[in-house]
Amino acid sequence: MALLAASCASVKIPEKIAPEFKGVDAKVLPYYNEYLRLAKKQGIMFLMGASVGIKDINVGRVIGVCHYGAGWREVDLDRYFLEKSENTQKEALVFHELTHCLCTRIGHDYGPDKHYKESDDALGGAKEPIMCAAPKEETGYYSDGCPITIMYPEVLSKECMDQHYDDYVKEMFVNCNPW
Numbered sequence: 001m002a003l004l005a006a007s008c009a010s011v012k013i014p015e016k017i018a019p020e021f022k023g024v025d026a027k028v029l030p031y032y033n034e035y036l037r038l039a040k041k042q043g044i045m046f047l048m049g050a051s052v053g054i055k056d057i058n059v060g061r062v063i064g065v066c067h068y069g070a071g072w073r074e075v076d077l078d079r080y081f082l083e084k085s086e087n088t089q090k091e092a093l094v095f096h097e098l099t100h101c102l103c104t105r106i107g108h109d110y111g112p113d114k115h116y117k118e119s120d121d122a123l124g125g126a127k128e129p130i131m132c133a134a135p136k137e138e139t140g141y142y143s144d145g146c147p148i149t150i151m152y153p154e155v156l157s158k159e160c161m162d163q164h165y166d167d168y169v170k171e172m173f174v175n176c177n178p179w
């Protein structure tokens, strides 16, 4: 099973039969370590890690994927997105994927039975993240239009990350089932 950031559920990502990478790519290691630090602060420890690699994903607008294997988990991050993005957005992407992989939060939910729609228009087109789009649903957003969770199916804008960082961090580990 593969899970995506910035994409829709109907996107087909080729499954991996084995991990492709070893360890965590040095380019994103600081974000990975920061994630572990923040988790620990909230009393969450992970018994297992995830490998994290950078590659050209080339599937629609997908810029991140968490692969769940038997005894392994692996994050793919999109090379182009990482090259052109600001640090805050790289962090948002890494945190999102690690929450899928390390916290076993497999969906784009923000509460029991509350999950964001996986929009079909996320297919195709450029790999541009959608910035704080106007609310598409009645709940799941702050009054400024920012989603209430980093598990929103698009990478959060720098504005949203700056404005709500502490709440996003707290929310990330709600319902975390540590891997």
Ligand SMILES: [Zn+2]
Pocket (backbone or CB within 6 Å): 003, 004, 005, 006, 096, 100, 107, 108, 151, 152, 153
């Ligand atoms: Zn996702």
